[in-house]
Amino acid sequence: MRRRWWLAAPLIVFALFLLAVGWRLSAPPDATVKSRLVGQAMPEFSLAAAVPGRAALRSADLVGGGSKLVNLFASWCVPCIAEAPVLGELKRRGVTIHGIAIRDAPADVAEFLRDHGDPYRRIGADPRSRVQMTLGSSGVPESFVVDGRGVIRYQHIGPIMPQDVPTVLAELEKAG
Amino acid sequence: MLLVAAPAWADSGQPAAPYAYRQLADPRQEARARALMEELRCLVCQGQSIADSDAELAGDMRSLVRERIAAGENPEEVRSWLVERYGSWVSYAPVLGADTLLLYAAPVLLLLLGGLLAARRLKRRAR
Numbered sequence A: 001m002r003r004r005w006w007l008a009a010p011l012i013v014f015a016l017f018l019l020a021v022g023w024r025l026s027a028p029p030d031a032t033v034k035s036r037l038v039g040q041a042m043p044e045f046s047l048a049a050a051v052p053g054r055a056a057l058r059s060a061d062l063v064g065g066g067s068k069l070v071n072l073f074a075s076w077c078v079p080c081i082a083e084a085p086v087l088g089e090l091k092r093r094g095v096t097i098h099g100i101a102i103r104d105a106p107a108d109v110a111e112f113l114r115d116h117g118d119p120y121r122r123i124g125a126d127p128r129s130r131v132q133m134t135l136g137s138s139g140v141p142e143s144f145v146v147d148g149r150g151v152i153r154y155q156h157i158g159p160i161m162p163q164d165v166p167t168v169l170a171e172l173e174k175a176g
Numbered sequence B: 001m002l003l004v005a006a007p008a009w010a011d012s013g014q015p016a017a018p019y020a021y022r023q024l025a026d027p028r029q030e031a032r033a034r035a036l037m038e039e040l041r042c043l044v045c046q047g048q049s050i051a052d053s054d055a056e057l058a059g060d061m062r063s064l065v066r067e068r069i070a071a072g073e074n075p076e077e078v079r080s081w082l083v084e085r086y087g088s089w090v091s092y093a094p095v096l097g098a099d100t101l102l103l104y105a106a107p108v109l110l111l112l113l114g115g116l117l118a119a120r121r122l123k124r125r126a127r
Helices: A002-007 A008-027 A078-092 A106-116 A128-135 A162-175 B002-009 B027-037 B054-068 B076-088 B101-126
Strands: A068-073 A097-102 A123-126 A142-146 A153-155
Touching: A002 A008, A068 A078, A068 A162, A078 A106, A078 A162, A106 A123, A123 A128, A123 A142, A123 B027, A128 B054, A128 B076, A142 A162, A153 A162, B027 B054, B027 B076, B054 B076
Parallel strands: A068 A097, A097 A123
Antiparallel strands: A068 A142, A142 A153
16 A cells, blocks of 8 residues: 555646646746846946937936936837836836837938937937846836936836826836 | 837947957957956846846947956956946855845755755664
8 A cells, every 4th residue: 555655646747747847838938137226326328319409318317306306218129019008107107217229220210200209318329239138128118217326226127108107107106 | 018018129320339249359358358247137038147138228238348358447347347336146156144145045954955855764764
């Protein structure tokens, strides 16, 4: 009788394996890579204007003036199109938004802003993703809430959709 | 569906960073950069190293690695610069920390367990 029980051991192990697989398939792990810089001062950077004639963006511009949103976007990024009207809405609600255009050409950025709206006060160009890496960001779009002292307080990964607006506004409020 | 399929379009069409596909002139520096690139995880195509990935961000990371090593930084400085930003996740050679303690302790613990089992068995046989 005792020996019979041991015969079932491989089956039990296999059943556990199936359970583990089933669990991970139904609840996939979070594949987003969060920046470790949340809670730390914005690293120093200085970017040229992404569109000629527009204000450029330096890290020093993010110190003072209450909380603000720094939005990493690109004209070639499809989710950014979905996000654009939401950023417009945030701007209407009085949020200061600065943009960082990742791997983009001035003419393409200008066209994107013409087609999808322009909520940005300043837009820096990050042609080699250097500032994106400096911020610990791994894709577009991503947004950072920066407080009045220039400290990163919150990171939103992916497009800010209408359902995310209350959270983002609350984080801006907290950082203000 | 659009959001799920987005990575397929995630291509800027902009030129690659200067050292994304170009080796450093100094073969010793290139070898050190290369070794590090194989241990850094691509942020876009997770599971590949940046040495293997053709994603644009991986190219930008390779250029960053090569440029910093050419400027005289050692590979571990470049690695920790990235780990400070992305966490130990970005490195295939995780640094010892609170979150990786179990990872490093596991071989020792398993060896101890195995030794214990073997010792018990040998003792029984001796009897």
